[in-house]
Amino acid sequence: MSPDSSPDSSPDSSPGARGAATELVFSYGTLQSPAVQEAVFGTRVPGEPDAVAGHAAGRLRILDPRAVALSGSDTHAVLLASPDPAARVAGTVLALDAGQLAAADEYESGACVRAAVPLVSGRTARVYVPRPQSPEPLVHRRVVVSGLGSVGAGLLRLLDQRAGDLRERHRLVLTVVGAVDSGGAAVAAGGLPPAALLDLKGRGSSAARLPGAGRPGAGVAEVLAGLGEDVDLLVEAGPGDLVHGGAGLAAALEARRRGLGVVLANKAPLVLAWEELVGGDGADGAPVRFSACVGASLPTVDLARRVLVSASALRVEAVLNSTCQLVLRAVEEGAAVEEAVARAQRHGVAEADPSLDVDGWDTAVKLVTLAAAALGHRAALGDVDVTGIRGVDPAQLQATRRRGEVVVLLGLAERVAGPADGAADGPADGPADGWRLSVRPTALPEHHPLARMDAQETGVVLHTDVAGRIAATGLHHDATPTAAAVLRDLVDLATTAPR
Amino acid sequence: MSPDSSPDSSPDSSPGARGAATELVFSYGTLQSPAVQEAVFGTRVPGEPDAVAGHAAGRLRILDPRAVALSGSDTHAVLLASPDPAARVAGTVLALDAGQLAAADEYESGACVRAAVPLVSGRTARVYVPRPQSPEPLVHRRVVVSGLGSVGAGLLRLLDQRAGDLRERHRLVLTVVGAVDSGGAAVAAGGLPPAALLDLKGRGSSAARLPGAGRPGAGVAEVLAGLGEDVDLLVEAGPGDLVHGGAGLAAALEARRRGLGVVLANKAPLVLAWEELVGGDGADGAPVRFSACVGASLPTVDLARRVLVSASALRVEAVLNSTCQLVLRAVEEGAAVEEAVARAQRHGVAEADPSLDVDGWDTAVKLVTLAAAALGHRAALGDVDVTGIRGVDPAQLQATRRRGEVVVLLGLAERVAGPADGAADGPADGPADGWRLSVRPTALPEHHPLARMDAQETGVVLHTDVAGRIAATGLHHDATPTAAAVLRDLVDLATTAPR
Incomplete structure (x- = not known):
């Protein structure tokens, strides 16, 4: 719409004659500039300094290239309500006729609407504010x-x-x-x-x-x-x-x-x-x-998928069963395995029948799922080489710790080289498509991310070709994080x- | 289509009279069952045992409730090419007339097409295989x-x-x-x-x-x-x-x-x-x-956003500058700060002008970005309380380590209570909307996830209300992981x- 358009096209237009000052518009942005006024209105317009209270000035990005070309800036100032009543946004009150108002409407772009604001001077003026966004439907x-x-x-x-x-x-x-x-x-x-x-x-x-x-x-x-x-x-x-x-x-x-x-x-x-x-x-x-x-x-699958968008996994290590982690740490401190399991049961961490955890099958299930979801490798539970923690020797565990290593129940996915790799492009229906899965008590060096964990922490480590080593651990004390x-x-x- | 439909409606129909055995179909699934045959063909059909070489049987999920009701199973057997030429899929060769073939087509659902396969007996038969999926366009x-x-x-x-x-x-x-x-x-x-x-x-x-x-x-x-x-x-x-x-x-x-x-x-x-x-x-x-x-x-932002879909962050801790991490670890081992920085520069880890790293501004920039992207908290760099590591005292660092704590350059986002929280719903234009950001050398207990890191590792810890504590660390030795x-x-x- 040009400044010559009919005043009737503006819903706010007054019945006054064209050229008469009919609306006060408060500008705190580029409309104050004489150059912008010349371009938008074809003339300079009279103005007086004033201010809005309780607001701060912000910036809104303008994508309309015409508005950018006119103002020389790709952002427009906008008013933001401030918690500080003493905050002021200074600007200029412009007296615009209906045609000028329509031109200003167009200049301020489709993202803005006019609202009435009280000014510090006591007058009320129109001001351009961002068009309210209706909330997304529920x-x-x-x-x-x-x-x-x-x-x-x-x-x-x-x-x-x-x-x-x-x-x-x-x-x-x-x-x-x-x-x-x-x-x-x-x-x-x-x-x-x-x-x-x-x-x-x-x-x-x-x-x-x-x-x-x-x-x-x-x-x-x-x-x-x-x-x-x-x-x-x-x-x-x-x-x-x-x-x-x-x-x-x-x-x-x-x-x-x-x-x-x-x-x-x-x-x-x-x-x-x-x-x-x-x-x-x-x-x-x-x-x-x-x-x-x-x-x-701990969003293990999401994390792995995200990292592996642009990298390949070389090896995945995981400690995924907190009962075993707790039991191993207790055994390290002198308890027998059965005693440590009973203690974990009394504390509500271990199941009444702890065999799925202690015999490694819970870890194996999680490893199979992680491999399918993050590595695209399908394996059956029977394809996993599983050894639980019932047979760990407390004396050996303590000796391992003394020489700077920590035993965890490690779920491991290792790439296997050789002819098995050839089947990787075929349908994912066999165990031998380039990965070998195992679960067993494993001594890790003390500085390994899974050795450094707390007794109630679980975690996963991805070794990749080009994204380095990514480790993530989660510590939780009840079922709320699972929920x-x-x-x-x-x-x-x-x-x-x-x- | 019922078994009474015209034989012309099947493109594979032969000109033979209705009722004559005109097509051999090899079934390795439910079509071998007399009950299924009764339901699909209205009669039992003659069959002979045979097999397909070089294939293994897989399962395809069937969502058509009629097919599920007929077979009593919601999966159908499918043939998968096997790398092992000795692999065999055993089944039955059925002699079907054109009407029966059409009924079998319908039964095998829209996901399957017929293909010709050589059988171990030397005969060739039709077999139902999954419809080939055309690859996604590039x-x-x-x-x-x-x-x-x-x-x-x-x-x-x-x-x-x-x-x-x-x-x-x-x-x-x-x-x-x-x-x-x-x-x-x-x-x-x-x-x-x-x-x-x-x-x-x-x-x-x-x-x-x-x-x-x-x-x-x-x-x-x-x-x-x-x-x-x-x-x-x-x-x-x-x-x-x-x-x-x-x-x-x-x-x-x-x-x-x-x-x-x-x-x-x-x-x-x-x-x-x-x-x-x-x-x-x-x-x-x-x-x-x-x-x-x-x-x-390390996909810190993605990880945090994922965890925070159903939880709220209480506190975010991060060690995000590997130069500082390397320098602090070297100082702990006896080097002066300047000497450690110079060493990191010689190894290509630290920049020629290391001040952004060493004075904490690189960490502050990352913290501001993490807070904006994952916590929805907008802050300017000037809103962050920043202290770098130039002033750390080697003797003090070593003493801290001896009493079981580790000094890192910690980027910290803490929730602040009180009136500042009231502004959280307003426009995100001020520093005081419920979070306080700081960067400073901080002693962490040895078991803290960010204390346990390697000298070239960086990491982030999210403390949440209902998702527990999530920690993630990344170890890399050059710029490839960043790429x-x-x-x-x-x-x-x-x-x-x-x-």
């Missing part, structure tokens, strides 16, 4: 939580505590519409109150006892079928069954069959049905996430996957 | 590299070495169309050979000396203008000017003005023009990446940002 996702042990209950607690944060930072509303435990389920398409579920669990009861919503004996398949279209995401956090998959595997497959996104805290489905759940390359495209299964709150990893995955699926 | 992006020091040259080397990897893993072709150094530029819209540029740099010469493509004295603006539409991405890896921004800031702004994606290895533009380049919240939406500026190959971080960012922009 995304609603309905979640079924299967398994209400420490991780599932921890997730309910976080969903309750962080609802405001999820809404403001991620524009996301996550509603629990189903909760399943060993006693049955609670279901409500309109949403279950997390606090009521947590109260039941805290009293050693089942979600199935929730008044009005309880379904004693119901399993995930029944819950999902009953909800029909009224569910978007499944969290599977039930007990793992590494041999048959059990209810957790069935739940994950049923959810995928229904087209739901799945977040796994249960590792068994990944080991037994990687292809069906995640797909060949473990790409982010699959609506399945499993951050909590490989390092709890935080589940929530991270839920946010990820809810904000990226289509529904 | 994405081509043209890059200008500004700054050919160790990082810029390292990037050229990686682009050369990893071209095959980029093509196969990321379906990406990155072509260098411009290279700028202090002597001028080389420009070729069709692509510059990285090896020739590296050869010039290796001989201490300038890209401007490249025959046919050299432009002595040309700067980035000239190069970008000359290329016009023939460039997509700029890498700014020139020397930093933290006071005025210099050529690097001008280059980054010019590239953004032209709508190009920008990868920064030069930290100065981020500190001086964060809003203009990255925008308020440092979202991934902005086509600007700067991984190399905050931890080289790998630049390449990672380039891949990211090339594969996600629209052109």
Whole structure:
């Protein structure tokens, strides 16, 4: 629009004659410059110094090349509300006629609108301010939580505590519409109150006892079928069954069959049905996430994938089982293995049946998952050479420490050279495509990143060809960080996957 | 399509009469089951055992509920070529008429096509194999590299070495169309050979000396203008000017003005023009990446953002300057500070003018960037309380070590309580929105993740409310890992940002 346009085209135009001063506009930027005025209005306009109180000046980037060419700058000054009432933005009050106002509108670009501000002089003037951005619309996702042990209950607690944060930072509303435990389920398409579920669990009861919503004996398949279209995401956090998959595997497959996104805290489905759940390359495209299964709150898979975008892994070392880490450190201080395990059980760190941890299979499961997700190497649990920590000799462990080494239960992925490498381009269906996986007690030099860890820390080290050595460790004392990893995955699926 | 459909509807149909056995189909899956045959064909069909050599059986997930209901399984067997010629997949040869073939086609779902395979018996039969996936199309992006020091040259080397990897893993072709150094530029819209540029740099010469493509004295603006539409991405890896921004800031702004994606290895533009380049919240939406500026190959920003999706940071600690780390470790062993700095310079680790590193400003720049990108806290360099390591006392450092503590140059972001927190929701234009940033020599207990690092390691520790403590460290001995971080960012922009 040129300064010659009809005054009627400006909604703020007054009925005054063209050329009459009809609007006061406060400028604190380039419109004060005589050169800019000449270019925008075809003339200089009268002005008086004034100021706005309670504001500070900021800069807004302008991408319109005409505005940049006119003002000689690619940013415009903008007003920002200041917590300090004494803050002042000084500028000039310009008297503009309707045509000039329209020209100023165009000059200030589409990002600005006019607002009325009181000036220090007592007058009120129009001022150009950034156009208010309407907030992103809220995304609603309905979640079924299967398994209400420490991780599932921890997730309910976080969903309750962080609802405001999820809404403001991620524009996301996550509603629990189903909760399943060993006693049955609670279901409500309109949403279950997390606090009521947590109260039941805290009293050693089942979600199935929730008044009005309880379904004693119901399993995930029944819950999902009953909800029909009224569910978007499944969290599977039930007990793992590494041999048959059990209810957790069935739940994950049923959810995928229904087209739901799945977040796994249960590792068994990944080991037994990687292809069906995640797909060949473990790409982010699959609506399945499993951050909590490989390092709890430590995002091992994300970190490795990020580093390996432009580098190749030569070797991956990991200490992924905190029970073993705790037990080995206790043995180092003089305890027998059984005694240290019993102590970890009493402190609630080790499971009632600690054999999966102590015999190395929990580490092996995590290693297999990490290899599939970050290295693109598919292996079965049976392909991993596994030795647990039951047989470690306390005297030997202490002697190792004295000579400056530390024994950890190391999960290791090593590249193997030779003919096995030739199969790396083929379908990922065999164990021998260039990587060898093992889990065994290993002495590391004291300065190794995994030797330097605390007794309750877990970690992973990537040795790469061109990105150096990257190490990451996570320290946590209860299941909340694992629940935080589940929530991270839920946010990820809810904000990226289509529904 | 039902078994009663016209045989003409199958392209493979033979002219034989309906009911006559016209096609041999080799099944190694559910089609061998009498129950499946009854359901698919309405009858059982005659079959003979046979096998395919040089293949192994795999599983393909089937999402069609009808096929799942029929077979009682949600996966179908598929043939995978095996490197072992002795591998065998056993199955049954079925004699199908055209109507039966059409029914089998439907049963095997849209993911499969028929192929001819030789059987061990010598016969040839049709077999269902997964429909071949056409590879993703290649994405081509043209890059200008500004700054050919160790990082810029390292990037050229990686682009050369990893071209095959980029093509196969990321379906990406990155072509260098411009290279700028202090002597001028080389420009070729069709692509510059990285090896020739590296050869010039290796001989201490300038890209401007490249025959046919050299432009002595040309700067980035000239190069970008000359290329016009023939460039997509700029890498700014020139020397930093933290006071005025210099050529690097001008280059980054010019590239953004032209709508190009920008990868920064030069930290100065981020500190001086964060809003203009990255925008308020440092979202991934902005086509600007700067991984190399905050931890080289250690993806500090990505890691922190990932963890903080579902958690809040309470405190961030970082050791981000390897020169200071090296100097402090040498001082601990008895060297004077100046002597240790001189030694690091002789080894090519410290800059000719080491003051930015030694006085703490390099760490402060990285801390400001990390805070903006991961914590959403905007601060100016002047808001950081900075003390370098020139004044550390060797005797005191050694005494600290003897009592089990280690002095590092710590970059620290601490939450501050009180009225300053109230401004956190306002525009991010002040220093006091809930975080306080500082850089100073700090004694850490020996078991702290940043105390346990090697002399050439850098790292970051996030203390969070619900995700525990996450620590990450990176060890590298030259500029290649930094170049790998630049390449990672380039891949990211090339594969996600629209052109």
